[in-house]
Structure formats: C-alpha cells, structure tokens
Amino acid sequence: MGIRSFNLANAKHMPWKNGSGSTAQLAISPEDARLDNFAWRISSAKVGAAGDFSSFIGIDRSLAILTGAGLRLNAQGSAPLLLTSASDPWVFRGETPVQAELIDGEVTDFNLMTRRADWTHRLQMLEINANHRLAASAQTKVMMIYCQSGGPLSCQFAGTQRGLVAGEGLLLDEDEARQALAISTQTPSKLYIAHLQQIAT
Template sequence: MRVLRAAGYKSMPWKNGGGVTTEIAVSPADAGLDAFDWRVSMARVESGGPFSSFAGIDRTLSVLEGEGIVLDVAGQPPARLTATSAPFFFPADRPTGAELIAGPITDLNVMTRRGRMRHSVERLVISAPAEIGTESRATLVLCLGGEVVVSAAEPVRLGHLDALLTASATAGLRIQPIDDTTVFVVRINCIRAND
C-alpha cells in the first residue's frame, strides 16, 4: 500500500502540447506516454479543442472541478460531463474534441493499454463508513474535497487530492469520512488470455 500525496505529483505537458497534466500514478513506474500499462492523472482544461490521441489506449474521464465539458468522440453522440456525472469511458485513439460548458475544469483521466489491461472508475459520495473492494491488480482511491481515514495496519488519513494505491488484495478497505467527501475508486486488472 502506498500513500500518494498531492504535493508530490509530477506535472508534464500534454501529449499534444495544449496544456499540463499532473500524474498521480503510472505503471511501470516512470513509464513515458508511449510505454505505460496504466496511468492515472489529472489535467486542468482551460479551453476547448482536440484531445491528444493515444494509440491502443482505453480512457475514462471524470470532472473533478468546474462546470463541465462536452466530449465529442468520433462515432458516438456528444457526452456532457459535469462534477456529478458518471465517469465516461471511451477509446483514446478515436478523434475526440471538447468544449467547456462554462469556464475551465479539472478532470481525472484513467488510461489502460487495450488488450493488456482494463479499468473501471467509480465516483462515491460518502458520509458514513464505506467498504471498498480491492479484488483487482491495483486499486487507487482518490479523495476529492474533505478528508477520509482509510483503515489499515496503520490508519492512513487522506486530504483533498491525496490518493492511496494498493496492490492485489482480497480484503477490502474501510473508508471513514471526516465529513461528506467524494472519493474516486479506480480498479485496474490484467486481461488474461481466456477473458
């Protein structure tokens, strides 16, 4: 189990040079944009325009802050995403454009290499203790607003935009909110040949 503090995240330019992304976690460690198996990051989107294309990558986008964004993914109807919308899954190698609804946003991006890994993203608003299953190769819990305490051998306190990354486990995590808090639960799995 690793605690990832927001102050320690790494910032880098977008693949298309149009902005800056903040990397929360990547596997393998220190993998570049063309070599990761999976990657979790945040980005500040200041204006509309085309999204970077990532060959062979599946992506899920969620709005963390701001009024929202409308994504136009080739072959799909436009998707309006807000801070209360369900996370939106799409192929990152399809041409994708975006328009902001009303001003800049911050988004959460989860990407996995198609055919090798798969992921799911869940947004939970919690006001009471919650059990989070961790039956995956990796589980990342990101705290958005407020604070939570995660039960472990040594309890871990996560503040705004801090994260907890666990390796494969069968036991769940118990999350105790200090106040009403939103958490994002990212589960990443390998794809087996018989899947």
C-alpha cells in the first residue's frame, strides 16, 4: 500500500466498544477489520465525562492527550496517573480495568492499539521548530506521522516529499516505513511518531 494519508476532520466516527462515547477511526488493519479482530488501530476520541475504558483483551495500547486539561487515570494495580498534553503517551494493556476522570473539562485523546500476539508498537511525542531526522529502522513494518499542532510539515523519505498540516497524518508501509525520514517546519510544531513492528512467526 506504500503511503496513505488520514485526516482527523473527515475520519469515520463509530461508537465506543462499551457504548459510552464515540471515536474517530483514523486507520485500521486489515481495512475491513472489526473491533474484535484488528491487527492494529489508530483512533482519536473526545472524552466529555468520567467513565471506564472499554476492555480490549490481548491488545497493547498507547494513549496521548491532544487537547484539553487532561485525564486522571486509575488503573487496577497501579498508582493514579495524571495524563496531560505535555505527558509522554501512556502505555498499558487493553484488558486492564481503567477508570478515567476529567481534570478540567473535555479532552481529545489519541489512541494506538496493536494485537499483542502479532504486533508491537512505540508511540512518541515530538516537538520541533526546524529540522529533524529519524533514522532508518529495518524492523519497522508501518510508520505513522501525525501533525498535532503547528506546521505545515515537510516530510521527505525514499525520494518522496509529502506535506502535513495540523490534524493530518501519514502511514508508511513496507519499504517506505524502513527508510530514514527528514521532517522540517518553520514554526514550532508538535507531532506524534509511531513505529509498528510485526512479530515473526
């Protein structure tokens, strides 16, 4: 599939697994997958009230806050955690019971999930104001770049250049995902980068 783009503004909205809200689905694999059989999934949700997280057995999750004051998270077996837009993404197991409380009003979150038996992932927040280079990674199967704020970004990889503005992202598959990536901007920008790796069988 090479290079794919996604946009938060026109993403497909669907109900939460527990029925307590809705999520903008940015990307899923396979493309016709359901919530019970996806390999990986990238989404963003608005959280307007306290509540419990949906349970995703066998799934590893990373959660980040895009907008709003943040969440107070109570996960079974762990100390309470404050997750804000300045925090690194929170990594947890999808089957862990988690209760979330709003710190001060509605938040928008960013969520990456992979099926533990087949995939691993790493989601990182990156703030840049000029040029940044990501080294090549031979193990990466899929790379995601999402522009949260600032921009526009210029992304150069494998002889190709793509631009991104806030709310837009790219998915790089196969050969493109393993190449070095150069990102440049003329304004302070915040982005999220994810590396997804497939577990050899």
